[in-house]
Amino acid sequence: MVTDLHQSAVASPTLEKTKERREWLRSLLIGLVILAAIATIPAYGDPSLLHTWTLIVMYIVLAQSWNFIGGYTGYAAFGNVAFFGIGSYSVGLLVLVGLPFWVGLIVGGIVAGIFALLIGLPVLRLRGHYFAIATLGTAEALREFIAVKDIGGGGGGLMSLPLPSLDAYPFLFYAFVGLSVVCLLITVVLVHSKFGYALIAIRENEQAAEALGIYTYWYKVGAFVLSAVPTALAGGLYAYWATGFDPGTVFDRGISIEMVLLTFLGGTGTILGPIIGGILFETASFQFQTSGLNLHNTLLGLSIVLVTIVLPQGLIRLFQEFTRRSTPGLTLANRFMEGLRRVRRYITANGI
Amino acid sequence: MFDVISQPTAFSHVSPLERENTPYPSFLKLMDVTKRFGGLPAVDTLSFSVRRGEILGIIGPNGAGKSTVVNLISGAQPLSSGSIYYQGRDISCLLANRRAYLGIARVFQITKPFMELDVRENVLVGALFGRHQMIYSAAFRMAEELLEEIGLAHKTHFKGDQLTIADRKRLELARALATGPQLLLLDEVMAGLTPAEVTEAVELIRKINRMGITIIVIEHVMQAIKSLSDRILVLHHGRKIAEGQPETVLSDPKVIETYLGKRYAQQQDQLKQVNTDMLNEGAQYQM
Amino acid sequence: MAFGQVLVNWLLLGSLYAAVALGFSLVWGIMNIVNLAHGAFIVVGAYIAFWMYRQLHIDPYIGIPITMAALFIIGWIVQYVAINRVIRAPFLVTFLLTFGLDLLITDLVQQIFSSDLRSINTTYAGNGFDIGSIHIAFDGLTAAAIAVLLTAALSYFLSRTRTGNAILATGMDRDAARLMGINIGRTYALTFGIGAALAGAAGAMFAELYPFNPSAGGPFTLRAFVIVVLGGLGTPWGVIAGGLAFGFAETVIPLFPGIGSGYDDAIAFAVLVAVLVFRPNGLLGKAFYS
Numbered sequence: 001m002v003t004d005l006h007q008s009a010v011a012s013p014t015l016e017k018t019k020e021r022r023e024w025l026r027s028l029l030i031g032l033v034i035l036a037a038i039a040t041i042p043a044y045g046d047p048s049l050l051h052t053w054t055l056i057v058m059y060i061v062l063a064q065s066w067n068f069i070g071g072y073t074g075y076a077a078f079g080n081v082a083f084f085g086i087g088s089y090s091v092g093l094l095v096l097v098g099l100p101f102w103v104g105l106i107v108g109g110i111v112a113g114i115f116a117l118l119i120g121l122p123v124l125r126l127r128g129h130y131f132a133i134a135t136l137g138t139a140e141a142l143r144e145f146i147a148v149k150d151i152g153g154g155g156g157g158l159m160s161l162p163l164p165s166l167d168a169y170p171f172l173f174y175a176f177v178g179l180s181v182v183c184l185l186i187t188v189v190l191v192h193s194k195f196g197y198a199l200i201a202i203r204e205n206e207q208a209a210e211a212l213g214i215y216t217y218w219y220k221v222g223a224f225v226l227s228a229v230p231t232a233l234a235g236g237l238y239a240y241w242a243t244g245f246d247p248g249t250v251f252d253r254g255i256s257i258e259m260v261l262l263t264f265l266g267g268t269g270t271i272l273g274p275i276i277g278g279i280l281f282e283t284a285s286f287q288f289q290t291s292g293l294n295l296h297n298t299l300l301g302l303s304i305v306l307v308t309i310v311l312p313q314g315l316i317r318l319f320q321e322f323t324r325r326s327t328p329g330l331t332l333a334n335r336f337m338e339g340l341r342r343v344r345r346y347i348t349a350n351g352i
Numbered sequence: 353m354f355d356v357i358s359q360p361t362a363f364s365h366v367s368p369l370e371r372e373n374t375p376y377p378s379f380l381k382l383m384d385v386t387k388r389f390g391g392l393p394a395v396d397t398l399s400f401s402v403r404r405g406e407i408l409g410i411i412g413p414n415g416a417g418k419s420t421v422v423n424l425i426s427g428a429q430p431l432s433s434g435s436i437y438y439q440g441r442d443i444s445c446l447l448a449n450r451r452a453y454l455g456i457a458r459v460f461q462i463t464k465p466f467m468e469l470d471v472r473e474n475v476l477v478g479a480l481f482g483r484h485q486m487i488y489s490a491a492f493r494m495a496e497e498l499l500e501e502i503g504l505a506h507k508t509h510f511k512g513d514q515l516t517i518a519d520r521k522r523l524e525l526a527r528a529l530a531t532g533p534q535l536l537l538l539d540e541v542m543a544g545l546t547p548a549e550v551t552e553a554v555e556l557i558r559k560i561n562r563m564g565i566t567i568i569v570i571e572h573v574m575q576a577i578k579s580l581s582d583r584i585l586v587l588h589h590g591r592k593i594a595e596g597q598p599e600t601v602l603s604d605p606k607v608i609e610t611y612l613g614k615r616y617a618q619q620q621d622q623l624k625q626v627n628t629d630m631l632n633e634g635a636q637y638q639m
Numbered sequence: 640m641a642f643g644q645v646l647v648n649w650l651l652l653g654s655l656y657a658a659v660a661l662g663f664s665l666v667w668g669i670m671n672i673v674n675l676a677h678g679a680f681i682v683v684g685a686y687i688a689f690w691m692y693r694q695l696h697i698d699p700y701i702g703i704p705i706t707m708a709a710l711f712i713i714g715w716i717v718q719y720v721a722i723n724r725v726i727r728a729p730f731l732v733t734f735l736l737t738f739g740l741d742l743l744i745t746d747l748v749q750q751i752f753s754s755d756l757r758s759i760n761t762t763y764a765g766n767g768f769d770i771g772s773i774h775i776a777f778d779g780l781t782a783a784a785i786a787v788l789l790t791a792a793l794s795y796f797l798s799r800t801r802t803g804n805a806i807l808a809t810g811m812d813r814d815a816a817r818l819m820g821i822n823i824g825r826t827y828a829l830t831f832g833i834g835a836a837l838a839g840a841a842g843a844m845f846a847e848l849y850p851f852n853p854s855a856g857g858p859f860t861l862r863a864f865v866i867v868v869l870g871g872l873g874t875p876w877g878v879i880a881g882g883l884a885f886g887f888a889e890t891v892i893p894l895f896p897g898i899g900s901g902y903d904d905a906i907a908f909a910v911l912v913a914v915l916v917f918r919p920n921g922l923l924g925k926a927f928y929s
Binding site: 074076078122123125126128129130132133134136137138140141143144145148253254257260261264295297298300301302303304305307308309312 | 673721724725728730731732733734735736738739740741742743744745746747749750857861864868902903904905907908909911912915916
């Protein structure tokens with residue numbers, strides 16, 4: 001522990017180096033611990049709990065995927081539910097034809113990836129507002145298309161799948177958790193890879209990134225495709241789990257927004273942000289649901305308003321600000337107060 | 353540290369050639385380059401060449417088009433007409449990132465380091481994506497080396513918003529150098545520096561040039577540009593109005609006129625006349 | 640369908656669309672905010688007109704000033720309480736905020752009015768006059784006329800009145816405007832309020848012409864976006880141009896064999912992407928309001 005004031009002012013390289021290397025490792029471990037804890041849910045034998053947490057983990061996966069394009073690359077895609085729906089309908093259609101469920105899953109992932117590539121090529125030339133609305137519009141257009149063409153055959157695109165056997169439910173739950181672990185690993189690897197640095201550079205200053213030799217266009221497309229695949233897989237799993245859905249459910253733009261909110265709440269461009277945000281918001285949301293009122297949209301809207309006004313940088317960053325070491329040698333209580341003060345300053349500087 | 357004979361350093365790709373006295377083939381050549389914004393040309397049929405290994409200074413009053421020239425050379429903006437040749441190759445239509453890959457690097461006027469990355473990671477990005485497309489470990493080492501040379505080694509873990517202005521400029525410079533450039537474009541990098549920092553910056557730029565990197569410097573700080581440049585180019589309204597050795601250019605009445613107005617130029621003329629008269633008188637007196 | 644009828648439909652629809660996009664364009668052009676809650680404002684306007692008709696028997700067109708006033712107040716409050724606080728944040732934050740507001744407002748409307756399809760059935764609905772075989776409905780014509788009137792009024796207000804000039808100045812250069820003594824906070828609130836009021840007017844007119852429910856807002860916002868992109872951000876008249884262009888796309892494209900109706904959003908989106916990729920400055924091509 002550094003006690004000399006002078007030494008701390010000239011942040012000693014070796015100390016910082018080990019701290020930095022530990023930081024992402026720490027995030028990875030915390031993430032794994034959290035997911036492991038969640039993975040014990042089936043052991044409680046409570047089906048409604050399993051039901052709730054299956055959806056919560058699904059939302060975590062969606063947030064983690066969005067983080068790739070929205071958090072790390074800084075391109076706010078508002079239509080990622082399109083990939084979710086593609087995954088759902090792929091599984092739905094192929095299961096109805098008689099193919100095993102996992103075939104639909106893989107096909108869904110591939111189709112979504114190709115779709116992301118095709119849509120990404122024109123749309124990623126756009127910036128800011130335009131990109132966001134274009135992605136939003138794509139999802140809406142796709143929803144409309146599937147509804148009008150009545151893909152799924154149930155009228156307006158309704159899809160009804162055979163019920164899975166009862167022990168499929170824990171299996172699906174574990175599949176979601178596994179997917180989340182994979183996303184976590186990808187995020188961790190990404191952050192320290194060349195690809196990740198390119199994305200961060202694009203987010204921070206796209207013009208400077210280009211001046212440094214980064215072929216920004218292709219990295220953006222890559223991130224977009226990367227965000228599409230886990231989302232589609234989640235959609236596929238959902239289709240099998242829910243057995244019945246229509247375009248309005250799996251292409252619901254509220255889902256696009258919710259994954260954005262979750263990531264923002266936790267912290268965009270962080271490893272743990274989507275997980276933390278997902279857990280916090282979704283548990284609150286399900287609490288409200290059990291009380292009988294259909295206030296989900298109100299809760300979502302209100303949360304968005306609050307998060308954007310008060311803490312757009314997310315809880316993880318707030319926490320980092322809280323624990324940032326400044327003057328050494330303070331007592332624990334003083335450090336706590338100092339942390340609070342710093343947090344408040346951070347909020348007022350960035351938010352309001 | 354800059355000894356060419358030592359083991360490969362960050363700059364070992366560039367051979368510090370003697371400056372070629374032959375004007376051809378030129379390292380960088382602009383031919384009738386024009387850039388229009390709407391109807392107004394920011395740069396108007398500009399032509400000039402840069403020799404390999406030299407430092408070319410570009411000066412001119414505000415709005416003369418200096419930054420636009422840098423944008424055009426680096427590829428940040430497309431040309432309206434004309435062409436740019438780099439090492440004999442027409443780069444007029446190439447994207448900025450392609451030009452970076454070919455060895456053109458630029459430092460922006462307003463420093464904008466990558467804020468969420470620390471100092472070392474900023475430079476790392478340059479090393480990973482520049483001319484050499486290094487693998488992670490090599491890029492890492494290169495970044496550390498560069499930071500050492502540039503004087504930021506003790507701040508490798510500082511984030512962008514924790515640096516002073518001078519340090520931010522150093523960081524931008526290090527980041528640009530990490531791409532392994534052969535041509536470096538410096539756009540008003542001395543803005544906001546104290547006189548002491550300016551002297552340091554001049555030294556640093558000379559150091560970089562000695563490694564064989566051709567440099568184009570845009571500046572308003574006359575002292576710096578005078579001591580740095582091998583040649584100076586003066587722009588006004590997007591046109592070249594003077595080109596040559598610093599002394600000649602800076603005492604050219606046309607140049608003085610554009611900076612300080614016609615009356616001042618006339619005053620300077622009169623002063624010069626008075627001085628020569630006095631000298632002659634003094635000489636006569638002596639005799 | 641006869642060519643003349645298509646032409647008339649197009650002109651009327653296009654003008655109505657211009658009304659839809661007018662407020663959106665103003666807020667975007669002056670405050671650089673893409674207000675995703677714009678559709679929600681339109682829906683609120685529609686429901687206010689609906690409520691006034693049902694409870695107070697006020698004709699929606701005659702009640703437009705009241706609807707506009709109500710929405711103005713709502714817009715002012717929203718701006719003051721929420722939008723104002725993120726005006727300096729990166730655009731994604733404001734974008735997300737307006738989306739959240741859209742959700743909130745839409746949900747609130749749904750709680751109050753339920754998601755049943757509503758409509759205002761006036762006695763004169765559908766009545767019109769005929770020129771040859773072309774039928775022109777009175778209400779459609781009135782709506783189009785009001786839309787043009789609002790555009791002209793906005794244009795006049797911005798360029799000829801002091802307040803309007805203040806708004807334009809703030810839009811062009813906020814800091815310079817502040818130095819001139821213009822109260823930026825109030826100007827923004829005013830701008831947003833006017834934008835909301837215009838949305839309210841569009842909502843009232845729309846309510847009389849077509850059935851609606853709380854989720855009608857989303858398509859409105861998307862169309863407003865496309866119309867502004869088509870017409871450019873330059874002037875209120877650009878919105879008319881954009882509205883007509885978009886109305887053209889929506890009337891004509893479904894007539895092609897194999898497409899048919901029901902693809903409204905897909906058409907809107909396709910037009911949007913086409914314009915953004917090929918002509919990013921829109922048809923009239925200006926970057927800011929003047």
